[in-house]
Amino acid sequence: MSNHALENGVANIKKEEELSDMRHGEKFSFLSSGYSFEIIEQMSNYIREKSQLRPRIAVICGSGLGSLADIILDSTVISYEEIPHFPPSTVPGHAGELVIGLLDGIPVIAMKGRLHLYEGYPLWLCSMPVRVMKLLGVRQIVITCAAGGLNPSYKTGDIMIIKDHVNLQGLIGNSPLVGKHDERFGPRFFPMNKTYDSHYREIAKRIATDMGISDSVREGVHVMVGGPNYETIAELQFLRLMGIDSVGMSTVHEVLVARQCSMRVFAFCLITNECVTEYDCNLEANHEEVLQTAEQRQETLKLFVTKIVAEMAKPENSIVQPIPGRTPGRTNIVKHQINAGELRALRKGRIASTKPTVATEQEVNNMLDLGIIEPSSG
Numbered sequence: 464m465s466n467h468a469l470e471n472g473v474a475n476i477k478k479e480e481e482l483s484d485m486r487h488g489e490k491f492s493f494l495s496s497g498y499s500f501e502i503i504e505q506m507s508n509y510i511r512e513k514s515q516l517r518p519r520i521a522v523i524c525g526s527g528l529g530s531l532a533d534i535i536l537d538s539t540v541i542s543y544e545e546i547p548h549f550p551p552s553t554v555p556g557h558a559g560e561l562v563i564g565l566l567d568g569i570p571v572i573a574m575k576g577r578l579h580l581y582e583g584y585p586l587w588l589c590s591m592p593v594r595v596m597k598l599l600g601v602r603q604i605v606i607t608c609a610a611g612g613l614n615p616s617y618k619t620g621d622i623m624i625i626k627d628h629v630n631l632q633g634l635i636g637n638s639p640l641v642g643k644h645d646e647r648f649g650p651r652f653f654p655m656n657k658t659y660d661s662h663y664r665e666i667a668k669r670i671a672t673d674m675g676i677s678d679s680v681r682e683g684v685h686v687m688v689g690g691p692n693y694e695t696i697a698e699l700q701f702l703r704l705m706g707i708d709s710v711g712m713s714t715v716h717e718v719l720v721a722r723q724c725s726m727r728v729f730a731f732c733l734i735t736n737e738c739v740t741e742y743d744c745n746l747e748a749n750h751e752e753v754l755q756t757a758e759q760r761q762e763t764l765k766l767f768v769t770k771i772v773a774e775m776a777k778p779e780n781s782i783v784q785p786i787p788g789r790t791p792g793r794t795n796i797v798k799h800q801i802n803a804g805e806l807r808a809l810r811k812g813r814i815a816s817t818k819p820t821v822a823t824e825q826e827v828n829n830m831l832d833l834g835i836i837e838p839s840s841g
């Protein structure tokens with residue numbers, strides 16, 4: 464199947480837009496506004512029917528890091544191409560499969576391969592799987608990528624925990640979030656200063672120490688460029704001046720969408736190559752080296768990710784706070800308190816909720832995340 468799913472999805476959006484009451488910004492926007500909530504819901508419903516598991520934790524596997532998904536047991540594997548509206552993955556080292564199963568006993572959903580801007584997909588489409596996973600019940604996400612090490616102290620094979628990013632695309636107006644806004648995906652205006660969960664970063668550093676790999680674990684600032692070419696020396700010198708430690712062609716758009724819908728984010732890069740910043744150096748970046756480094760480090764990374772997921776799954780580490788910024792007055796659901804017993808009952812299945820709505824488990828989780836309803840200890 465070529466781009467059938469993509470064309471189909473875009474056709475659906477156009478139809479919806481034609482039918483909708485178009486406002487000025489939507490009618491004349493040259494930027495796409497992405498799949499509607501209903502299309503994302505269709506996709507998540509398709510996936511939900513394939514597996515009984517309801518993971519709260521997702522893992523996105525970067526270039527050559529698909530083997531992280533190979534340790535998921537009792538898995539259901541769904542090819543991207545079979546999911547309605549899901550585009551195919553076209554890059555070597557990205558299998559293009561969703562894997563739902565148990566990672567050391569913990570339910571997870573993994574993307575074995577991601578979608579990139581340089582494949583010709585707009586950023587909203589590249590990050591669309593994050594919204595699908597949100598509707599599936601994911602609340603915590605581990606995002607991994609291959610990246611060039613720009614910090615001169617970094618070595619090939621290092622793991623860089625991302626503590627912050629520079630959204631180069633977004634700074635010039637190319638964000639997955641531009642276009643028509645739907646509050647059900649989260650607020651339009653939201654803060655980014657607590658994006659890379661400090662608690663998870665501390666956990667990861669402790670795990671690195673326990674594993675005896677802390678010498679090769681760094682913490683730094685990541686940038687996403689458009690690709691697919693690697694950078695010139697002048698570009699890398701410019702990025703270094705901006706305080707960048709690692710350079711890649713992904714991750715940032717997924718992180719944005721994950722934060723918008725209140726997921727807790729842990730992200731790291733595998734430094735697959737050292738960025739060349741001197742004109743008299745003969746080294747040249749290439750994708751084979753990227754995949755080779757990923758293969759060499761796969762066993763360490765499998766253990767690292769397994770241990771992180773185990774920690775993230777602990778009740779004390781899985782509490783999710785709604786991201787601030789919900790647009791006031793955009794919902795007519797009255798905010799009210801529900802007690803712990805009601806909350807447990809609501810989460811068990813498709814049952815009638817307390818006043819004033821009737822809600823499914825999924826809706827309850829969304830409402831909790833958005834701060835529309837509140838759990839109480841009573």
Ligand SMILES: O=P(O)(O)O[C@H]1O[C@H](CO)[C@@H](O)[C@H]1O
Nearest residue numbers: 525526608609712713750753
């Ligand atoms: O970010 P991921 O997909 O891990 O891979 C990185 O490595 C590839 C280039 O070698 C690009 O896809 C770049 O983004």
Ligand SMILES: Nc1nc2[nH]cnc2c(=O)[nH]1
Nearest residue numbers: 609610611710711712748
């Ligand atoms: N942009 C970019 N992406 C990468 N992915 C892996 N290595 C690199 C790199 O050096 N630059």
